[in-house]
Amino acid sequence: xxxxxxxxxxxxxxxxxxxxxxxxxxxxxxxxxxxxxxxxxxxxxxxxxxxxxxxxxxxxxxxxxxxxxxxxxxxxxxxxxxxxxxxxxxxxxxxxxxxxxxxxxxxxxxxxxxxxxxxxxxxxxxxxxxxxxxxxxxxxxxxxxxxxxxxxxxxxxxxxxxxxxxxxxxxxxxxxxxxxxxxxxxxxxxxxxxxxxxxxxxxxxxxxxxxxxxxxxxxxxxxxxxxxxxxxxxxxxxxxxxxxxxxxxxxxxxxxxxxxxxxxxxxxxxxxxxxxxxxxxxxxxxxxxxxxxxxxxxxxxxxxxxxxxxxxxxxxxxxxxxxxxxxxxxxxxxxxxxxxxxxxxxxxxxxxxxxxxxxxxxxxxxxxxxxxxxxxxxxxxxxxxxxxxxxxxxxxxxxxxxxxxxxxxxxxxxxxxxxxxxxxxxxxxxxxxxxxxxxxxxxxxxxxxxxxxx
Amino acid sequence: xxxxxxxxxxxxxxxxxxxxxxxxxxxxxxxxxxxxxxxxxxxxxxxxxxxxxxxxxxxxxxxxxxxxxxxxxxxxxxxxxxxxxxxxxxxxxxxxxxxxxxxxxxxxxxxxxxxxxxxxxxxxxxxxxxxxxxxxxxxxxxxxxxxxxxxxxxxxxxxxxxxxxxxxxxxxxxxxxxxxxxxxxxxxxxxxxxxxxxxxxxxxxxxxxxxxxxxxxxxxxxxxxxxxxxxxxxxxxxxxxxxxxxxxxxxxxxxxxxxxxxxxxxxxxxxxxxxxxxxxxxxxxxx
Numbered sequence: 001x002x003x004x005x006x007x008x009x010x011x012x013x014x015x016x017x018x019x020x021x022x023x024x025x026x027x028x029x030x031x032x033x034x035x036x037x038x039x040x041x042x043x044x045x046x047x048x049x050x051x052x053x054x055x056x057x058x059x060x061x062x063x064x065x066x067x068x069x070x071x072x073x074x075x076x077x078x079x080x081x082x083x084x085x086x087x088x089x090x091x092x093x094x095x096x097x098x099x100x101x102x103x104x105x106x107x108x109x110x111x112x113x114x115x116x117x118x119x120x121x122x123x124x125x126x127x128x129x130x131x132x133x134x135x136x137x138x139x140x141x142x143x144x145x146x147x148x149x150x151x152x153x154x155x156x157x158x159x160x161x162x163x164x165x166x167x168x169x170x171x172x173x174x175x176x177x178x179x180x181x182x183x184x185x186x187x188x189x190x191x192x193x194x195x196x197x198x199x200x201x202x203x204x205x206x207x208x209x210x211x212x213x214x215x216x217x218x219x220x221x222x223x224x225x226x227x228x229x230x231x232x233x234x235x236x237x238x239x240x241x242x243x244x245x246x247x248x249x250x251x252x253x254x255x256x257x258x259x260x261x262x263x264x265x266x267x268x269x270x271x272x273x274x275x276x277x278x279x280x281x282x283x284x285x286x287x288x289x290x291x292x293x294x295x296x297x298x299x300x301x302x303x304x305x306x307x308x309x310x311x312x313x314x315x316x317x318x319x320x321x322x323x324x325x326x327x328x329x330x331x332x333x334x335x336x337x338x339x340x341x342x343x344x345x346x347x348x349x350x351x352x353x354x355x356x357x358x359x360x361x362x363x364x365x366x367x368x369x370x371x372x373x374x375x376x377x378x379x380x381x382x383x384x385x386x387x388x389x390x391x392x393x394x395x396x397x398x399x400x401x402x403x404x405x406x407x408x409x410x411x412x413x414x415x416x417x418x419x420x421x422x423x424x425x426x427x428x429x430x431x432x433x434x435x436x437x438x439x440x441x442x443x444x445x446x447x448x449x450x451x452x453x454x
Numbered sequence: 455x456x457x458x459x460x461x462x463x464x465x466x467x468x469x470x471x472x473x474x475x476x477x478x479x480x481x482x483x484x485x486x487x488x489x490x491x492x493x494x495x496x497x498x499x500x501x502x503x504x505x506x507x508x509x510x511x512x513x514x515x516x517x518x519x520x521x522x523x524x525x526x527x528x529x530x531x532x533x534x535x536x537x538x539x540x541x542x543x544x545x546x547x548x549x550x551x552x553x554x555x556x557x558x559x560x561x562x563x564x565x566x567x568x569x570x571x572x573x574x575x576x577x578x579x580x581x582x583x584x585x586x587x588x589x590x591x592x593x594x595x596x597x598x599x600x601x602x603x604x605x606x607x608x609x610x611x612x613x614x615x616x617x618x619x620x621x622x623x624x625x626x627x628x629x630x631x632x633x634x635x636x637x638x639x640x641x642x643x644x645x646x647x648x649x650x651x652x653x654x655x656x657x658x659x660x661x662x663x664x665x666x667x668x669x670x671x672x673x674x675x676x677x678x679x680x681x682x683x684x685x686x687x688x689x690x691x692x693x694x695x696x697x698x699x700x701x702x703x704x705x706x707x708x709x710x711x712x713x714x715x716x717x718x719x720x721x722x723x724x725x726x727x728x729x730x731x732x733x734x735x736x737x738x739x740x741x
Contacts, residue, residue, distance in 0.1 A: 038509060042675045045508050049666040052504075066667075071678025114503045117538050 014212055015039075015229055016084045022226035023086050024105065033109040035233045036085060043071075044078035048087065048102070052110060057091060057099040124242035125276055133278065136241050139267060143280035146264025148317040151199065151206075154191070155320045193352025199321055200353065200361045207282060210263065223252060231256060235266075235279060236286040243269070243276040299365040303340070305378040311336040312367060324348055325358050340381065345388050355389035399439035400426055403449075406433045411452050418448050468511045469672045470586060470594040472579040473502065473601065475527075477518045477550055478570040481604040481634065489658040494633065495543075497661040498601065502539035505670060506530055513594055515582060516542055519575040519602070520553035521568055526578070569607030572600070572640065576617040576628075583626055595673045597627050597650070600641055603634035608699050611640075611692030618644045627651075629669050633658060639688035639699070646687045653682050694722060 015036065018026070026032045037048060047063060060079070067075045079100070082088040088100040134142065191199075198206060211232065218228045231253055238244060246254060246268075257277055261268045265283040269276055300313045301322075309326055311318060314334050322328060325348035328338040348358065359382050366376040375382070406412035412433045419425035424441025428434065437445055475498065482491040502514050516528035516539075527549055528542035576598070583596045598621065621628055627650035630641035637654060645652035655664045668681060690699050693714035704713045709723040719726050 034507060037507065042672055043679075046667075046671055046675060046679075049504055049508070049670055050663075052666065053663065066680050068678045068680055074678055110507070113507055114500050117503070117540070 014215060016081075018226060018229065020086060022224075024103070025226060026230055027086075027103060027105045027109065029230055029234070030109040030113055031237045032230055032233050033106050034113060035236065036087070036106075037110060040081060040085075041074070041078050043067075043074050044082050047078060047082065048110065051088075051100075051102050052107065052114070054102075057093070057101040059093070060098040060100060063100070124239065125245050133241065133243055134267065139241055139278065139280050142267055143264040143282050146262070147203065147282065148315060150263055152317050152320065154195065155199070155317075191351070196324060196348070196351045196353045197357060199324060200357045202364060203282075204285065207263075207286070211286070214259070223256075227252065228256065232286055235260075235283050238279045238284065240279055240281055240284045243278050246275045246277055299367050299371055301362055301365045302367045302370050303362055303377050303381055305380055307340045307381060307384075309338045309340055311338070321361075324351070325353060340385070342388055345385060346392070349389055349392055355385045358385060398426065400436050401439055401442045401445070403435040403437070403445070404433065406435075407453075409433070411449075414452065415445065415449060419445060468509055468594040469505075470513045470515070470583070470596040471502075471505055472582060472596065472598045473498070473514065473516045474519050474572070474575045474579060474598065475516060475546075476570050476572075476600075476602045476604055476633075477520050477546070477553065478568065478604040479550070479554065480521070480567045481570070484567055485603070485633075485635065489633070494601075494658075494661065497665065499539045499542075500662050501665040501670065502528075504666060506539070508670070511594060514539065515579075517575045517578050518546055518549045518553075519570045519572055520549065521570050521604075522556035523549070523553050524571050524574040524578055525549045525552075526582075567604055569610070570602075570604045571610070572602065572607070573610040573613035573617060576600075576614065576621075576644075580617060580620055580624070580626070583624065587624070597629060597673060599669055600628060600630040600644070602630060602632055602638060602641060605634065605636060606638050606640045606699075608692040609697040611697065612694065614640050614644070618647050621648050627673070629653075631655065631664065631669060633661070637688065639690060642684060642687045643689060646684060651681050652684050652687075 015023070015026070027036075037045065040048070050063075051058060063079070064072070064075055079088070082100075083090050087103050087106050089103065091099050091101065093099045198209060201209070215225050215228050215232075218225050246257065249257060257266055257268070260266050260283070261277070263282070264280060265286075266277045266279050269278065300311050300318065302310045302312075304310075309322070311322055312335055313319070319328060319331065319336050322336060322338055325344055326338040326340045327344045328336060330337050345355075345358070349355075359377060362377045370376055403415065406415065412430070412435065415435060416425065416428050419435065419437045419441065422441050422444050424438040424444070426438060427436040477491075482494075502516070505512055505514055512530075514528065514530045515526065518525050518527045525545075527545040528539065530539075579598050583598075586593050586596060618628065621644075626648065628641075628644040628648045629650040630638065630645050630652045632638050632641060632652075632654040642652050644650070651668055653664065653668055655661060671679060671681065690701060691703075691712050692699050693703055694711045695713050695715065695717070698714055700712070700714050704716055705711070706713070706720040706723060706725065706727075708725045709720060711720055711722040713721075717727065
């Protein structure tokens, strides 16, 4: 089975992959410094704080000293991340030891944040302006509705039934790139394997995926990706539920805001004279590095040991998602009843969904009543799902090369050992002196055997 | 019997930091030439802001420890988003005035610097933490940081020990940073028993650096970091009868209360003792 996996890449990985010039430019904004600091692993945060008021370069040894032996790998990860983000710059001193120095712009901005505090790029509009702001609950509901609408659109377009959605289709194309594939114009677009996997991810991971696509696509639309990243980070520091005047935005940002409104990241409202945008939770969560924040959402699925599944939900989206891997039997006003069957799972596997994804989906969305239990999903069900998956790929094909007629037993054994060392060993028969190695290590083997001959 | 033990934490490095600030005016005036209270505050505020900066879910609560009262002066979870630590200043001022007015009323603190009510603020911190534990399955990892300067008050021995043990039971480490001249035996024991860090900074001018390097470390990172170890812990106890710090004394065989002189009857549990044979103490204790 092909292993196509959408890596739910963190927003910050994307920032880290920006070219150096653009990164340095980003650090001029104090809020980006803050967001980046928050995204770091704990040890890296500690190093930043430790070096914050030190102007001279510090040797790597000094930082390493405070780490216990079993934390060394974490130390390396932290330092790598800091260097990758260009928060620390590495240099070699006279004794050829690595020294680190903090990015002066970043350092200055974080110092300022700690000592003086920061000022948001724009002030919220005064609430006396004569309009009613939606309450936080309404805003959350709006964000969820908009997001579900987007996901439903994704599913329904693959089923060729035209749902009435109010999402602009031009943006939709960008967001759905990679998730939908369309062979020609007559045929309706189909969900790709990535698309199916996408539906089972949690909301934050989905959001990151979409935003990544959006940014990756920005250059084609004549936008600077650094501008876009900095605006998105800035947006994540706006207060949820406050209104901000849209006139404070540049033209480019206004266009971005409109796109984001389609996804439910912001809510646009129009007054008599001016219009404003209200960031929702989705937007303010953007810079949060935690991947488990969404698991705080209440689940709705109960799976029983007899493979029956009850989902307490009235959402059409939930029904559609469950339909991806289960047979939905009937729907009551607040309950979806279904069963996990071999046929329904085979359909899911064909679409490129893996057993692990299904299981983790069931676990993450477990109804609070069963979520307390261990295991959340009955063991016999999870085992069976895994077994059915492994049923499908009993035979694995690996391109390989076959060696025979070795000049001597020593050469044969040396060749076997060498194959094991380079990880290309598949099979041997010592009686007949046959050896099979993976195709990718064929070149090494050839070289090795040629060396033996001489 | 069993306390609600923290079952599930938010993520590894989200912390709830309870900071106890010593506001004893006598102490601060005594070391003013070296290090003033305002200087101290500027270091601490920068530290609190940096804790809040590190993670949006981090929470900081500040409790002022006076000589007659204790009070919450800052809670980052209350009020609007991104509250800054500077906002504690007016409340702290109010608290200090109130504290002073209380000491004027009963005028008995004449001798020296006097001690501040560490036991009171410790219990307040623990109460707050218990409330957080009970608020739901997801909560930040709590720890207590005592920024203390005044000398120990032996009279608070029992109350402080009780707080320490309850902190130990709910697995809350007590970190202590002593800014005074002497070491604090109470805080040494507190940090030792609860697995916190005890530190007496050599140079108070670099207080922020000490705070940021040692005390900003979250509990998760402490597993693989080398933090300052205690050199020696003063385990001496105070007697229950005269509140004196003693090396050797008498212990009730029933409830383990400590006395400096032989008693006929235990004042804590009421059990009667037999006659002591000689002037040898019936039980000596070195803890």
